[in-house]
Amino acid sequence: MGVFNKHEQQSISSSETTIIASGTKIEGVLNCTTRIHIDGEVRGEIISKSMVTIGKKGKFYGNIKAKKLILNGFLEGGADCDSIELLIGSTCKGKVISKELMVEANAIFNGQSTMKSDKDISKKER
Numbered sequence: 001m002g003v004f005n006k007h008e009q010q011s012i013s014s015s016e017t018t019i020i021a022s023g024t025k026i027e028g029v030l031n032c033t034t035r036i037h038i039d040g041e042v043r044g045e046i047i048s049k050s051m052v053t054i055g056k057k058g059k060f061y062g063n064i065k066a067k068k069l070i071l072n073g074f075l076e077g078g079a080d081c082d083s084i085e086l087l088i089g090s091t092c093k094g095k096v097i098s099k100e101l102m103v104e105a106n107a108i109f110n111g112q113s114t115m116k117s118d119k120d121i122s123k124k125e126r
Contacts, residue, residue: 016034016035017034017035017036017037018030018032018034018035018036018037019036019037019039020036020037020038020039020040020042020058021039021040022039022040022057023040024039024040024041025040025041025042025043026040026041026042026043026044027042027043027044028044028045029044029045029046029047030042030044030045030046030047030048031046031047031048032047032048032049032050033048033049033050034048034050035048035050035051035052035053036048036050036051036052036053036066037053037055037058038052038053038054038055038058038059038060038073039055039056039057039058039073040057040058040059041058041059041060041061042058042059042060042061042062043060043061043062044061044062045062045063045064045065046060046062046063046064046065046066047065047066048064048065048066048067049066049067050066050067050068051066051067051068051069051070052064052066052068052069052070052081053069053070053072054069054070054071054072054073054074054075054090055072055073056072056073056089057073058072058073058074059073059074059075060073060074060075060076060077061075061076061077062077062078063077063078063079063080064077064078064079064080064081065079065080065081066079066081067081067082067083068081068082068083068084068085069081069083069084069085069098070085070087071084071085071086071087071090071092071107072087072089072090073090073091074090074091075090075091075092075093075094076093076094077093077094078094078095078096078097079092079094079095079096079097079098080096080097080098081096081097081098082098082099082100082116083098083099083100083102084096084098084100084101084102085102085104086101086102086103086104086107086109087104087107088104088105088106088107089106089107090104090107090108091107091108091110092107092108092109092110092111093110093111094111094112095111095112095113095114096111096112096113096114097113097114097115097116098113098114098115098116099115099116099117099118101113101115
C-alpha cells in the first residue's frame with residue numbers, strides 16, 4: 001500500500017525545479033517535465049512541459065521549447081513557448097514563437113517574433 005496516490009505524486013513532481021548553478025556548463029539536450037532554472041551556461045536544446053527561467057547570470061545558446069520562458073539573462077537561438085517574458089536587463093538574440101510576448105523596458109530583443117494563434121496550438125495537439 002502506497003502513502004500517495006497517483007494524482008498526488010504528479011502534483012509533487014510538477015513543483016520540482018532542475019537548477020543549473022552558476023559556474024556550470026552543459027552541452028546537449030535537456031528533456032524534462034519539471035521547471036528548469038539556469039544560472040550557468042547551457043548549449044543545445046531544452047524541451048520542457050513546464051517553465052524555463054534563465055537567471056541574470058544564465059546564458060543559453062540553442063533552442064527552447066517549453067510552456068513558459070522567463071528570460072532575465074542571455075539567450076541566443078530560438079524559443080517556441082506559449083508565454084515569453086523578457087525582463088529588464090535581459091538579452092534575446094534570435095527567433096521567438098509565442099502566444100504571449102512581454103518585453104520590459106531596457107530588455108534587449110534583436111531578432112524575429114512570430115505570434116501563435118489558438119488555431120496553431122490546436123493543430124499541434126492533434
